[in-house]
Amino acid sequence: MKFSIKRTAFVNSLNIVSRAISSKTTIPILTGLKIVAxxxxxxxxxxNADISIETRIKASNADNKLAIASxxxxxxxxxxxxxxxxxxxxxxxxxxxxxxxxxxITSGSSSFDINGLDPTNYPHLPEIDSDDSITxxxxxxxxxxxxxVIAVSDQESRPILNGVHFVLSDNQLVAVxxxxxxxxxxxxxxxxSDKSFDFIIPGxxxxxxxxxxxxxxxxxxxxxxxxxxxxxxxxxxxxxxLEGNYPDTSRLIPTTSSTTLQFEAPVLLSAIERASLxxxxxxxxxxxxTLKPSQxxxxxxxxxxxVGKVEENLQPDSMDGEDLTISYNPDYMKxxxxxxxxxxxxxxxxxxLRPFTLVPTEEKENFVQLITPVRTF
Amino acid sequence: MKFSIKRTAFVNSLNIVSRAISSKTTIPILTGLKIVAxxxxxxxxxxNADISIETRIKASNADNKLAIASxxxxxxxxxxxxxxxxxxxxxxxxxxxxxxxxxxITSGSSSFDINGLDPTNYPHLPEIDSDDSITxxxxxxxxxxxxxVIAVSDQESRPILNGVHFVLSDNQLVAVxxxxxxxxxxxxxxxxSDKSFDFIIPGxxxxxxxxxxxxxxxxxxxxxxxxxxxxxxxxxxxxxxLEGNYPDTSRLIPTTSSTTLQFEAPVLLSAIERASLxxxxxxxxxxxxTLKPSQxxxxxxxxxxxVGKVEENLQPDSMDGEDLTISYNPDYMKxxxxxxxxxxxxxxxxxxLRPFTLVPTEEKENFVQLITPVRTF
Numbered sequence: 001m002k003f004s005i006k007r008t009a010f011v012n013s014l015n016i017v018s019r020a021i022s023s024k025t026t027i028p029i030l031t032g033l034k035i036v037a038x039x040x041x042x043x044x045x046x047x048n049a050d051i052s053i054e055t056r057i058k059a060s061n062a063d064n065k066l067a068i069a070s071x072x073x074x075x076x077x078x079x080x081x082x083x084x085x086x087x088x089x090x091x092x093x094x095x096x097x098x099x100x101x102x103x104x105i106t107s108g109s110s111s112f113d114i115n116g117l118d119p120t121n122y123p124h125l126p127e128i129d130s131d132d133s134i135t136x137x138x139x140x141x142x143x144x145x146x147x148x149v150i151a152v153s154d155q156e157s158r159p160i161l162n163g164v165h166f167v168l169s170d171n172q173l174v175a176v177x178x179x180x181x182x183x184x185x186x187x188x189x190x191x192x193s194d195k196s197f198d199f200i201i202p203g204x205x206x207x208x209x210x211x212x213x214x215x216x217x218x219x220x221x222x223x224x225x226x227x228x229x230x231x232x233x234x235x236x237x238x239x240x241x242l243e244g245n246y247p248d249t250s251r252l253i254p255t256t257s258s259t260t261l262q263f264e265a266p267v268l269l270s271a272i273e274r275a276s277l278x279x280x281x282x283x284x285x286x287x288x289x290t291l292k293p294s295q296x297x298x299x300x301x302x303x304x305x306x307v308g309k310v311e312e313n314l315q316p317d318s319m320d321g322e323d324l325t326i327s328y329n330p331d332y333m334k335x336x337x338x339x340x341x342x343x344x345x346x347x348x349x350x351x352x353l354r355p356f357t358l359v360p361t362e363e364k365e366n367f368v369q370l371i372t373p374v375r376t377f
Numbered sequence: 378m379k380f381s382i383k384r385t386a387f388v389n390s391l392n393i394v395s396r397a398i399s400s401k402t403t404i405p406i407l408t409g410l411k412i413v414a415x416x417x418x419x420x421x422x423x424x425n426a427d428i429s430i431e432t433r434i435k436a437s438n439a440d441n442k443l444a445i446a447s448x449x450x451x452x453x454x455x456x457x458x459x460x461x462x463x464x465x466x467x468x469x470x471x472x473x474x475x476x477x478x479x480x481x482i483t484s485g486s487s488s489f490d491i492n493g494l495d496p497t498n499y500p501h502l503p504e505i506d507s508d509d510s511i512t513x514x515x516x517x518x519x520x521x522x523x524x525x526v527i528a529v530s531d532q533e534s535r536p537i538l539n540g541v542h543f544v545l546s547d548n549q550l551v552a553v554x555x556x557x558x559x560x561x562x563x564x565x566x567x568x569x570s571d572k573s574f575d576f577i578i579p580g581x582x583x584x585x586x587x588x589x590x591x592x593x594x595x596x597x598x599x600x601x602x603x604x605x606x607x608x609x610x611x612x613x614x615x616x617x618x619l620e621g622n623y624p625d626t627s628r629l630i631p632t633t634s635s636t637t638l639q640f641e642a643p644v645l646l647s648a649i650e651r652a653s654l655x656x657x658x659x660x661x662x663x664x665x666x667t668l669k670p671s672q673x674x675x676x677x678x679x680x681x682x683x684v685g686k687v688e689e690n691l692q693p694d695s696m697d698g699e700d701l702t703i704s705y706n707p708d709y710m711k712x713x714x715x716x717x718x719x720x721x722x723x724x725x726x727x728x729x730l731r732p733f734t735l736v737p738t739e740e741k742e743n744f745v746q747l748i749t750p751v752r753t754f
Contacts, residue, residue, distance in 0.1 A: 080658055080684065087651045102685075109692070110651055114685035274464045274487055281457055307457065308479075308491035315486070 001037045001072025004094040005057070006065035007085065007107065013055045014082050016235055017046035019208050020053040021078040032075035033082075034122045035095075037068050045125065046078065051205050052125050053212075055235040065092060073119040074103055081105075084112050126227040126238050132195055134168070138217035138232070144175050144186050145210040147367065150335040152203030153179035163200035165246040176249050177203065182332045183249060183355075183370040184339065197223050200246055205239035212237065253370055254357060257348035259291055259321035261298065262361065263314075265340040271312050272337065275300050276330035281307040286374050288327045291349075293319045302330075317344065326352045327376040336369035378414045378449025381471040382434070383442035384462065384484065390432045391459050393612055394423035396585050397430040398455040409452035410459075411499045412472075414445050422502065423455065428582050429502050430589075432612040442469060450496040451480055458482075461489050503604040503615050509572055511545070515594035515609070521552050521563050522587040524744065527712040529580030530556035540577035542623040553626050554580065559709045560626060560732075560747040561716065574600050577623055582616035589614065630747055631734060634725035636668055636698035638675065639738065640691075642717040648689050649714065652677050653707035658684040663751050665704045668726075670696045679707075694721065703729045704753040713746035 014033070023031055025048055034045040041059040045052065059066045074097045085093065088107035096104045101116035145164070153161035164177045168190065176185040209230060213219065220231040223241075230237040275287040282304030290299045298314040326349060336358050337345075346364065349356040358369040391410070400408055402425055411422040418436040422429065436443045451474045462470065465484035473481045478493035522541070530538035541554045545567065553562045586607055590596065597608040600618075607614040652664040659681030667676045675691040703726060713735050714722075723741065726733040735746040 077684075080654070083654050084651070087647075087654060089647065089651070109690040110648070110687070111689065112651075112655065112685060112687045115683070270464075270466060271487070274461070274466070274489075277457070277460050277464060278489065306492070307454075308489060310487070310489045312488065313486040 001035075001074060001097040002069040002095065003037050003042065004065070004067050004069070004092055005042070006063070007088060007091055007093045009057060009064040009066070010093065011082075011085055013042070013044050013057050014085060016055045016212065017044045017053045018078060018082060019212065020046035020048055020051045022048045023079055025049070029075060029117055029121050029123075031078060032117050032122070033078040034073065034075050034119055036073040036119070037071045039068060039071060041066060041068070045122070047123065047125070050202055050240055051208060052238040053235065054125060054238075058234070069096075072097055074101060075117040075119050075122050076103060076114065077117075081114065084114070125236075126224070126229075126240075128222050128224045128227055128229045128238075130222050130224050132222065133231075134190065134195065134221045136173075136190070136219050136221060138213040138219045139215065140188055141219060142210045142213045144173075144188065145206045147186050147339045148175045148177040148184045149203045149206055149210075150339060151177040151179055151182050151184040151369075155179070160200065160242055160244045160246055162204075163202045163242040163246075164206055165200050165249075166197065168195060168197040176246075178247075178249055178252075178370075181329070181372050182336070183252060183368075184336070185249070185253070185368050185370075187366045199223055199228065200242040200244075201228055201239055202242060209237055209239070252355065253368055254348070254350050254355060257321065257350055257357075259293065259324045259349040260319070261291065261316045261347040261349075262318040263316050263345055263347065264342070265337045265345050266342055268314070268316075268345075269334060269337040271300050271314055272330050272333050274312065275302045275310050276334065278302040278304060278307060278310045279330055284374075284376075285329055285331065286327045286376060287330045287333075288325060288376070291319065291324045291326075293321055294323065321349075324349055324352065326356065326373050328356075328371055328373045332371045336371060339369060340367075378412075378451060379446040379471070379473040380414050380419065381442075381444050381446070381469055382419070383440070384465060384468055384470050386434060386441040386443070387470065388459075388462055390419070390421050390434050391462060393432045393589065394421045394430045395455060395459060396589065397423035397425055397428045399425045400456055402426070406452060406494055406498050407500075408455060409494050409499070410455040411450065411452050411496055413450040413496070414448045416445055416448060418443060418445070422499070424500060424502070427579055427617055428585060429615040430612065431502060431615075435611070446473075449474060451478060452494040452496050452499050453480060453491065454494075458491065461491070502613075503601070503606075503617075505599050505601045505604055505606045505615075507599050507601050510597045510599045510608075511567065511572065513550075513567070513596050513598060515590040515596045516592065517565055518596060519587045519590045521550075521565065522583045524563050524716045525552045525554040525561045526580045526583055526587075527716060528554040528556055528559050528561040528746075532556070537577065537619055537621045537623055539581075540579045540619040540623075541583055542577050542626075543574065545572060545574040553623075555624075555626055555629075555747075558706070558749050559713070560629060560745075561713070562626070562630070562745050562747075564743045576600055576605065577619040577621075578605055578616055579619060586614055586616070629732065630745060631725070631727050631732060634698065634727055634734075636670065636701045636726040637696070638668065638693045638724040638726075639695040640693050640722055640724065641719070642714045642722050643719055645691070645693075645722075646711060646714040648677050648691055649707050649710050651689065652679045652687050653711065655679045655681060655684060655687040656707055661751075661753075662706055662708065663704045663753060664707045664710075665702060665753070668696065668701045668703075670698055671700065698726075701726050701729065703733065703750050705733075705748055705750045709748045713748060716746060717744075 036043040042057040090108035093107040103116045105112040287302045301311040303309040344361045413420040419434040467485035470484040480493045482489040664679045678688040680686040721738045
């Protein structure tokens, strides 16, 4: 196997598959990057226990300046190999595999010989039998990920909660995540789809996927029994699915409310950020809303005998309903508020110990953040 | 004590004194920031075992929008207080110390009450009796620090080597640092000074000082028996001096050479960076020069049986003298080369086991980096 290539094009593809490669894995060959050269171009692969990424560099694309002198394959130590490629002196580089998986990398007057690994020992990528492919807008799917993944549990006690639950039916995709303290649910219309799916993707996989989605890029999704495959142009992203039944979350979201507040999300976020400076110094990370719609008083406060206290008068755009005092974890509130960007939101409370919801004032059916308050008495 | 102030001006001064404040100190009051309000303005102080920083905010400077309502002093938890000030909602803020060192910070509708500490327990700053002050160009002193501090030892076995040795005599300031594997020496002319000093400043203090020096800023230096005081406009920077005798380094620098190389520093730096990628993966972090001036051959190479090998033909601007093969720690070489910026340098070797030197081709008497090679046979 021997080829030469434009170094920046190669680095771009190395960076993509490197997302799946961990130096901490217990399976030595998975610290490697697999390179296959065919007469059509290169295929690079990286993998870990959860995700695998494969990307192609086409010889037919003149920008890649890819010249395949001989075909073949090799596995190279990913981190070390990437750092070499990034530091090479010239715009082009040559990679040449000789005996015993020895690989020579040359560029200008610089020459590296590194020890490769036998590519036949590299695990095969999952096979996705399904021909059913769903096309999604990358922009919207990225938004869905960013809005829901904040509520994914990072505890190992209930593994099923480490994923986002997707249900596709009736031309609608519902994504929901909860760590049992908070919940995020987003709905989008999927045009022209009579398919039904129910699957759970690990939150970590989704975060990596979202980082790969470029603006205005369409993505194709295919589901098998225990794997999902996303195709983004020249790149295939595989993730395992979580097995088991996701809890029924539909009844957790309250449908009535006794007190409501309306805010520009960033305005409330700034106030919460200030209040959390104090709560973070205290043992119980809690801040309190005191809402008195009749007197047009809304305050946020925190108190920690060791450190001090904070109080701020809030100026909601509107406030209605009954008087209420409610305490909550400000970090959950910050995550939730950030997920709304700059939109106007409604916050609806029922009682001091019942979960409250945040929804955008427009299209309120399609997005909800739910937070369970903290009992402080 | 009560004052109001423009928040950005206050934050600038907080950032300056915060450099001296560590949250890891075993003396609780030193995690605090001392604020003194006089009718002339504010004095902020931060301190740790090695350095103390005091900075003034003048009421006479209208840009500060400083209004002192009542004078006094307080010590506030530095990290927590700074994070509050930085997050406050309005351009101005008010600080008001009430009973029991309780301090109220207000800005717009936001109000924090935090627990302060008794300022009478805050340690006094060192007293510098000396009236002898030396004025230095901040730009040049910053350069001296950056060029020498790389060779300061980070080992605790010989504390005297944790500092930079300064000798002022005959209108010349000589700065030297060595960790016994490498040495850096810089000389500058000090005009109009008949003074003589010999002192050692901890490398860590110098790094903090260098970060505070603004472009084209003059600094005044005053020395006492065990302290040095640098004055930078409104800021006083105190550092303890290291006690003891610095080793005589003057005879370590070779005066003859048998092989010389000339390079643009950045060109050689790139080649060393590539070679060190491989040496860092191996147990002995060593790269090798093979120099054959008669054949115009100069190569850099590294070899690690576990990982691979690297070789690169170097193109020095000139090369003279005897053939030589010499091995060294590439990290020392990288630090040394970076200290020259973009200048042309001469590298002079005497033998494979004797230290070699790097000097700029211009003003070569004023700056030298010395590196001890590694025995590999």
